[in-house]
Structures are given as structure tokens and as C-alpha cells.
Amino acid sequence: MYDILIIGGGVIGCFIARELAKYQAKIILLEKNNDVCSETSNANSAIIHSGYDPLPNTLKARLNVLSNPLFDQVCKDLDVSFIRNGSLTIALNEEEVETLYELKERAKVNGVEVEILDKEEVLKREPNLSDKVLKALYAPTCAIINPFELTIGLMENAMDNGVELALNSKVVAIAYKDNYFTVTCENNKTYQTKTIINAAGVYADEVAALINDTSFKIKARKGSYFVLDHFDNNFVKHTLFRVPTSKGKGVVITPTTHYNYLIGPSSDFIDAKDDTSTEKEVLDAVKERANSIIEKIPYNQVIRTFSGLRAVSNTDDFIIDYSIVNKQFINVAGIQSPGLAASCGIANMVRDLVLKLHPYEMNPKFNPKRRKMIKLSRMSLEERNNLIKENPTFGRIVCRCEKVSEGEIIDCIRRNAGANSVKGVKKRVRPGFGKCQGTFCQPHVVKILARELNIKEHEVVYDNLGSYLIKYQTKLGEKSED
Ligand SMILES: Cc1cc2nc3c(=O)[nH]c(=O)nc-3n(C[C@H](O)[C@H](O)[C@H](O)COP(=O)(O)OP(=O)(O)OC[C@H]3O[C@@H](n4cnc5c(N)ncnc54)[C@H](O)[C@@H]3O)c2cc1C
Structure with a gap:
């Protein structure tokens, strides 16, 4: 039985997971995709707005202004x-x-x-x-800000502090009986939990409707x-x-x-x-x-070129409150811009709603810092040479456009909430973000992923399950089993 189950691994769900990891509660986050930061949080302007624009006295204005100064510390820690x-x-x-x-x-x-x-x-x-x-x-x-680094860093730090993550877990049914929910995913796995936090982005109205809460609608813009x-x-x-x-x-x-x-x-x-x-x-x-x-x-x-989808609610403001159907179900919906800029404040507000229901004790072991990312691009020549002497994989440049080494790719796969796909590696350490858009580095990234995940190269996916890049190994002269 979980104390808290969060639906959605965008910046909002991951920020809430990390904030609640500061308390002694058993927490899991379910994400329908094969990685966190796969929908709106990975396709936006990446601006931490100052907060002059939202209409006064809205949640948008209040949480944006409250959050803006908090980012310096969060970004340092993560x-x-x-x-x-x-x-x-x-x-x-x-x-x-x-x-x-x-x-x-x-x-x-x-x-x-x-x-x-x-x-x-x-x-x-x-x-x-x-x-x-x-x-x-x-x-x-x-x-x-770098929204990929933020969302992934939040999830990694939440997991370092005990939060569980279930990927490829689309929530399709929710039942409530005897004061707890049973959540069923498309893959037939079920989870029992006392509280649910609905941070499902443009799908938040559909997730709320699973408990018959039809009090709001979300349109995609x-x-x-x-x-x-x-x-x-x-x-x-x-x-x-x-x-x-x-x-x-x-x-x-x-x-x-x-x-x-x-x-x-x-x-x-x-x-x-x-x-x-x-x-x-x-x-x-x-x-x-x-x-x-x-x-x-x-x-x-x-x-x-790319597109992202804003989650526009019929109230035109953020909806952050207990569901009118069940107080143990908290909606965090309609989080359009400035959702990224307000994300610290949104997580704090959800934390307060949770603590009002269940006053969990603080987690004395909570560590706000995640292990620093290894980035050759910000090291001096001397630092790089020392690192390469210690571990020669940092001397093999895989992505020439963004100057990313094999060692950095291995490190991003081995972390909590680590990369398990080509796009996952790209979001974390940038091979494929440069001028050639992965033309040169992608085959090398596939090889490294296969080796690290202990799978065959044709089993490596670009992003979600089934998005294979290679059909079968031609050099063997025969089709592999699948
Ligand atoms: C074009 C554009 C520009 C923007 N620019 C800015 C900006 O510069 N600054 C700013 O502050 N904000 C900006 N925003 C807004 C900001 O990007 C969002 O507020 C923020 O990313 C929302 O995060 P989220 O976690 O709510 O949504 P998402 O990132 O979409 O996460 C929701 C997650 O829920 C998962 N999910 C959905 N249904 C289910 C289910 N049934 N089961 C399991 N998982 C599920 C989805 O797969 C997804 O990963 C912009 C948005 C857009 C579209």
C-alpha cells in the first residue's frame, strides 16, 4: 500500500515527488511513457518568467512570483x-x-x-x-532553464530519497473502497494507495473522470x-x-x-x-x-522545428485542489504557462494540501542534492586529462556537435531515472541536439545503450516502447528471433 501515488512524470509530477520525498511517506510516480519529461515539459520556451504578466490574484501570478527566486537554489542542488x-x-x-x-x-x-x-x-x-x-x-x-535537466534531476533526486518510478504505466481505471484507491494501468499492473495526485498534463481531465470528477475540462493549445x-x-x-x-x-x-x-x-x-x-x-x-x-x-x-501542447483549463487558471468527488484525490490541472516558472510553488502548495490530510513526519535522511552531472564541456583541459586518465571512456567523443563523450552517456544511463532510449540519452547529455541531429552519433549511442542495458542493438528503442531503430542484424545473414 502506498501513501501517495502521483500520476504524470512531467515537471509538475516530478517536482511534487521530490517535495514529498522530504516526508516519511511511501510514494510512487506512474508515467505512461518510457521516460519522464516526455510531453509538455519537454517542449516549451524554457523561460522562468518574472511574473509581471499573469492577472493579479490568480494562482498563476501568485505561484509564479513565489517560485521565481527559489530556482537558484533548486538548480544548484540538482x-x-x-x-x-x-x-x-x-x-x-x-x-x-x-x-x-x-x-x-x-x-x-x-x-x-x-x-x-x-x-x-x-x-x-x-x-x-x-x-x-x-x-x-x-x-x-x-x-x-533546461527543462529536461530540471524534470529528470527532480525525479532522480526523488528516487535517491526513496520515491519509486513506474514507466510505461498508463493509468486506465481507479476504484475507491475501504478508504483506499486501487489504480489499474494499461499493462494490467495494479497499485493500492491512500492518496492520488493527478498531474497528468493535457490528460488531467480524463484522469479525473476515472473517479467521476468531471468538474473541469482541458483543451490542448x-x-x-x-x-x-x-x-x-x-x-x-x-x-x-x-x-x-x-x-x-x-x-x-x-x-x-x-x-x-x-x-x-x-x-x-x-x-x-x-x-x-x-x-x-x-x-x-x-x-x-x-x-x-x-x-x-x-x-x-x-x-x-517542434511543437508543445498547453493544457488550457475552462477556468483559465491553474486548478490545484482536492477533487470535489474525493478529498484523497488532488487535481493539479490546467498547468499551462507559466507552469514551469511556477513549478516550485505548485509543488509546495500540493505538499500543504497533502500534509493537511496526513501530517507526515519529516524524512531526516532527505538529501536535496543530486550527484553532479559529469560535463566535459565545463571542465578545464587539465581536469579533462585527469578524468580521461582515470576512465578512458571520457576520452572517446561520441557526439561531435555537442562534444559529448562515451563516459557521460554511460553515466546518464546508470543513474536513478536513467536513460533507457536514444531520446533519453539526448535529453540528459545532448548527443543529437546539434547541427547533425544525431546522424553521426546515433549508431554509437545505440551500441552504448545495448551494452549498458544488456540487450541487443535491434532491441534499443528511440523513445517509447516499440520505437525500434533497427529491424534486425543483417550482418549475421539471418533474421533474429523477433
Ligand atoms: C508552447 C509552450 C510554451 C511554454 N513555455 C513556457 C515557459 O516558457 N515558461 C513556463 O513557465 N511555462 C511554459 N509552458 C508551460 C509548461 O511547459 C507547462 O506548464 C509544464 O510543462 C506542465 O507540466 P506538467 O507536468 O503539468 O505536464 P506534462 O509535462 O505534460 O506531464 C504530464 C505527464 O502525465 C503523463 N500522463 C498523462 N496521462 C497519464 C495517465 N493516464 N497515466 C500515466 N501518466 C499519464 C504524460 O505522459 C506526461 O508525461 C509552455 C507550454 C507550451 C506548450
Whole structure:
């Protein structure tokens, strides 16, 4: 019997798992995919917003503002890439300048430090910006984060502190009897638990409906992006927004923590909650809006496009509360932007709801720090040489674009919540994120995974179960058993 069962291994479920690991409770997290950080948390703008934008007195505003300053410590403890680069919200006409002043007022109510900069100052800070800029709202506390590292780091640290993880475990039925739930997964495994936390992203309404809670609906709103290679560390330093509209924060141009650049997202409601395709017409519209901020975007540096799905609830705010059907079931739903930026505060709020039900004792053995990731890219030559002398696998570069060694790949497979697929390795240590998009390194990554997981190369998957890259071994001249 578990005390707490969390459904969903996105940033929200993983943050809650890590927060609750601080208490003496038996906890498990169920994720339907073959890895954590496989849905919305792996496809977003990766911005820790300052919090001036959400409407005052909403959960979005309160939890964003509360969370923003907490990220420095969390990222230090979990060894997650995080840069406070500040944001500039750009006004290109008089109407938008007026909106900037409204946003400044809103920032004051939300308790966020901002400043309006004139044209000269804005262009001094971002020389590649369009000359048409009139003014900009500067928010110094805005930051960028690596959302893969954060989500995976949270789960790894939760597991280091005793939380269990069950992957490939799609919850399909929930029954309640004698004060506990029986949760059934598509793979026929069942789990008994006193409390459930529903952090199922765009599917949170469907999971709530399993206990007949139909009090909210979630629609998916797609956002598509271009990713540019890291061609110039100074192309854009701040996160650049256009003045927001009713559809969201509009198009953003932002560096990532690895100095790629993201341009997007679009904003369109869709019916299929698993449709993360990209379309030329939508991306053309993104280009048009982005070009109004920077006229000379080098689109020849685009190495990929992708889409993510916002979980938009009918309340248009986060839903974080006991279910109206059963108090032992807590909904954490409608976590659209700024969900990533508010994730610390969301986890704290859920912790308080859980502790009100069951005042668990603190876990005296809780260790907030995860073992540091081994990253050759941030070591001096001397440090690298010493490491290679100790372990020659760090001397074999597998990914030339992102300069990732075999040793780093092995390390990310052997950790708690470790990689078990090609995409899992990519999310953790980056082979495949570069210009060649895995063309050169993928066969080597497959070999390393097969060796480490003690399976055959044709059994290695790209991402989810069944996503094989190799059909069978041709060199043997015969088909393998499967
Ligand atoms: C285009 C876009 C841009 C964004 N930009 C930002 C930004 O810059 N800053 C910011 O703060 N926020 C941003 N967001 C929002 C942010 O990404 C989300 O708020 C956050 O990732 C939500 O995390 P989650 O854990 O709720 O959802 P998810 O990451 O989707 O996780 C939910 C998990 O539940 C699992 N699941 C679902 N159903 C079941 C089931 N039946 N059984 C088991 N598991 C199940 C899913 O597989 C999934 O892994 C953006 C979102 C989008 C789409």
C-alpha cells in the first residue's frame, strides 16, 4: 500500500515527488511513457518568467512570483543549467507602448521589479533588434532553464530519497473502497494507495473522470517553434517578447541555456491531444511575427522545428485542489504557462494540501542534492586529462556537435531515472541536439545503450516502447528471433 501515488512524470509530477520525498511517506510516480519529461515539459520556451504578466490574484501570478527566486537554489542542488538573462518586452507602436505602461502597473501589483527602457538603451542592450522598437519593459529576474535537466534531476533526486518510478504505466481505471484507491494501468499492473495526485498534463481531465470528477475540462493549445544552432553567443542575450495578446505571450526570441535560440511559439487550439506535428503555414506566421522584432534572423541556422501542447483549463487558471468527488484525490490541472516558472510553488502548495490530510513526519535522511552531472564541456583541459586518465571512456567523443563523450552517456544511463532510449540519452547529455541531429552519433549511442542495458542493438528503442531503430542484424545473414 502506498501513501501517495502521483500520476504524470512531467515537471509538475516530478517536482511534487521530490517535495514529498522530504516526508516519511511511501510514494510512487506512474508515467505512461518510457521516460519522464516526455510531453509538455519537454517542449516549451524554457523561460522562468518574472511574473509581471499573469492577472493579479490568480494562482498563476501568485505561484509564479513565489517560485521565481527559489530556482537558484533548486538548480544548484540538482545541477541544472539556469541563467538569469532578464527579459525585454518590445513595443513597436504607440498602442503597444501604452500596454507596456499597463504591464508596468500590473507588475507593481504582482510585486515584480520592472523598468521601462527607451529606444536607445534597448538597442544598446540588444543591437540586433529592429530599429522600429520604441520602448521595452525590462524584467531583470526573468531566467532561462533546461527543462529536461530540471524534470529528470527532480525525479532522480526523488528516487535517491526513496520515491519509486513506474514507466510505461498508463493509468486506465481507479476504484475507491475501504478508504483506499486501487489504480489499474494499461499493462494490467495494479497499485493500492491512500492518496492520488493527478498531474497528468493535457490528460488531467480524463484522469479525473476515472473517479467521476468531471468538474473541469482541458483543451490542448499547440505552440510551434524553430530551433537555431548555437552560431553566435551574442545574437540575443535577453529573452525577447512582443507585447502579449489575449492568445498569450506572443512570439518569443530567446537563447537557451546551451546558446541555441528558440523562435516561437504559435498558439492554436487542436482536438488531438497527442498532435505535436509542425506545419509550414503556422511556422511562416511565427516567422512573420519574429521578423518584426529582429529583421535579420539567420533562418539558415535552423536545425529543427517542434511543437508543445498547453493544457488550457475552462477556468483559465491553474486548478490545484482536492477533487470535489474525493478529498484523497488532488487535481493539479490546467498547468499551462507559466507552469514551469511556477513549478516550485505548485509543488509546495500540493505538499500543504497533502500534509493537511496526513501530517507526515519529516524524512531526516532527505538529501536535496543530486550527484553532479559529469560535463566535459565545463571542465578545464587539465581536469579533462585527469578524468580521461582515470576512465578512458571520457576520452572517446561520441557526439561531435555537442562534444559529448562515451563516459557521460554511460553515466546518464546508470543513474536513478536513467536513460533507457536514444531520446533519453539526448535529453540528459545532448548527443543529437546539434547541427547533425544525431546522424553521426546515433549508431554509437545505440551500441552504448545495448551494452549498458544488456540487450541487443535491434532491441534499443528511440523513445517509447516499440520505437525500434533497427529491424534486425543483417550482418549475421539471418533474421533474429523477433
Ligand atoms: C508552447 C509552450 C510554451 C511554454 N513555455 C513556457 C515557459 O516558457 N515558461 C513556463 O513557465 N511555462 C511554459 N509552458 C508551460 C509548461 O511547459 C507547462 O506548464 C509544464 O510543462 C506542465 O507540466 P506538467 O507536468 O503539468 O505536464 P506534462 O509535462 O505534460 O506531464 C504530464 C505527464 O502525465 C503523463 N500522463 C498523462 N496521462 C497519464 C495517465 N493516464 N497515466 C500515466 N501518466 C499519464 C504524460 O505522459 C506526461 O508525461 C509552455 C507550454 C507550451 C506548450
